Amino acid sequence: MPQQSPAGAGSEPAWHQALAYAVTGRRIAELGHQARPDVAGLTDYLRRLNSGADPNGPAADPPPDGRVPADLMAGIGPAQFWAALRELRDALDRAGPRQDQPVVADRPWSAEELRLMADRPPHHGS
Secondary structure (H helix, E strand, O other): OOOOEOOOOOOOOOHHHHHHHHHHOOOOHHHOEOOOOOHHHHHHHHHHHHOOOOOOOOOOOOOOOOOOOHHHHOOOOHHHHHHHHHHHHHHHHHHOOOOOOOOOOOOOOOHHHHHHHHOOOHHHOO
């Protein structure tokens, strides 16, 4: 688990909670508060969370509007947050998908996918 301070520790921001919320859509209070983010540690934690090794269950979908609750963002500047989030997303991308779960299995297209592929705009010419 990433280096942390207990929840409510002084005036330290909830870096890991805010970053985790941005990529999972879940509040994870056990991540505590940090003076600065530990992206490598948080990446490892989120990979374990996604693999089912975390007793709290799998991650939810990220928030559709991309907003992190204001209480998690307290004390975190927007530019620093976006830089840390970019670093976290890059690290998660480099880590790749879980090895026990295929990215996509070969399968026939669904009726909806076939309909969308056959749909052509009027100016397409076919």
